[in-house]
Amino acid sequence: MRYFLFINHPKGEEVFGVSKERENIFKEYIKRVDILETEVVIRDKKYIAKVDYTAFSNLSNFDCFNCQDPCCADNPVIYESNTRNFILDNLQMYNNITKNVDILFEMGHSLEETVKSIEEDKGMVPEQYEEKEISLCTCSFKPNNESVLCSLHSMCLQKGLTSKDIVKIKPTVCSLWPIDIIIDDEDVLYITVPDDFTTGFTIEDYYDTPCVNKELSMSSIFRRKNPNGFLEEDYKPVIISYGETLKQSLGNKFYEDVKTALLEKELVFDYEFKEEETQILKIF
Ligand code: SF4
Numbered sequence: 001m002r003y004f005l006f007i008n009h010p011k012g013e014e015v016f017g018v019s020k021e022r023e024n025i026f027k028e029y030i031k032r033v034d035i036l037e038t039e040v041v042i043r044d045k046k047y048i049a050k051v052d053y054t055a056f057s058n059l060s061n062f063d064c065f066n067c068q069d070p071c072c073a074d075n076p077v078i079y080e081s082n083t084r085n086f087i088l089d090n091l092q093m094y095n096n097i098t099k100n101v102d103i104l105f106e107m108g109h110s111l112e113e114t115v116k117s118i119e120e121d122k123g124m125v126p127e128q129y130e131e132k133e134i135s136l137c138t139c140s141f142k143p144n145n146e147s148v149l150c151s152l153h154s155m156c157l158q159k160g161l162t163s164k165d166i167v168k169i170k171p172t173v174c175s176l177w178p179i180d181i182i183i184d185d186e187d188v189l190y191i192t193v194p195d196d197f198t199t200g201f202t203i204e205d206y207y208d209t210p211c212v213n214k215e216l217s218m219s220s221i222f223r224r225k226n227p228n229g230f231l232e233e234d235y236k237p238v239i240i241s242y243g244e245t246l247k248q249s250l251g252n253k254f255y256e257d258v259k260t261a262l263l264e265k266e267l268v269f270d271y272e273f274k275e276e277e278t279q280i281l282k283i284f
């Protein structure tokens with residue numbers, strides 16, 4: 001079994017491999033929860049998906065502008081051509097936000113070498129500068145001395161692109177983070193959300209992830225780092241706060257099937273579904 005969203009990670013199997021211990025915990029968990037079988041489409045490829053759908057009623061609050069969590073600390077994938085072409089088509093804007101081209105000039109690289117690196121290098125900068133001179137994820141930027149944001153997402157918003165475009169340009173793992181997808185040997189996807197119950201096998205640590213852990217964000221330890229934001233009333237079910245992202249990343253059928261099942265179980269209610277696009281199109 002593999003962590004599907006990390007299969008294209010630059011560090012390979014050490015990141016995407018699911019250990020035997022985690023696989024056993026995962027198998028036990030899956031036997032005990034309600035599963036919805038549906039179909040997802042990711043990067044134009046269809047998969048059968050078994051969804052731990054009640055997890056999509058868990059509360060979430062993607063308050064990235066007020067977050068100190070280093071979730072953009074390293075390059076999440078070997079970048080796809082969609083991402084590389086978008087940067088090359090908007091190089092000036094990208095440099096204004098990230099300073100990456102200027103940094104490479106200062107390190108003695110010509111514009112031609114910088115462009116070649118964006119076209120060919122795994123992390124879109126020569127490897128020796130990854131997470132060093134070009135700190136954190138290559139695509140990250142700091143709008144101030146506090147938060148870390150995604151230049152790809154910000155550039156899309158500045159250009160007035162749609163949520164569909166954003167999801168196409170950003171790595172899928174980033175659009176869906178911290179949703180967990182495990183793929184088995186038959187290419188079936190198991191989809192869930194990190195929480196108290198899934199924590200033994202999910203790749204992300206629920207206890208350190210404020211966007212899906214309301215209790216953490218209400219704690220004094222968290223407030224010491226994040227005095228602002230993460231308001232209790234801003235926590236909404238994942239199917240709502242991530243509704244648009246889920247539709248664009250996993251397909252409409254996935255979204256509708258999960259939504260319908262949650263409505264039937266009365267884990268969410270119709271009146272809650274009014275501001276689905278606000279999260280993905282939120283402007284700093
Ligand atoms: S941890 Fe969650 S809220 Fe914080 S920056 Fe990452 S996605 Fe946003």
Ligand code: SF4
Binds near residue numbers: 071072074075138140
């Ligand atoms: S969201 Fe953007 S900045 Fe963050 S890891 Fe992904 S590509 Fe990098």
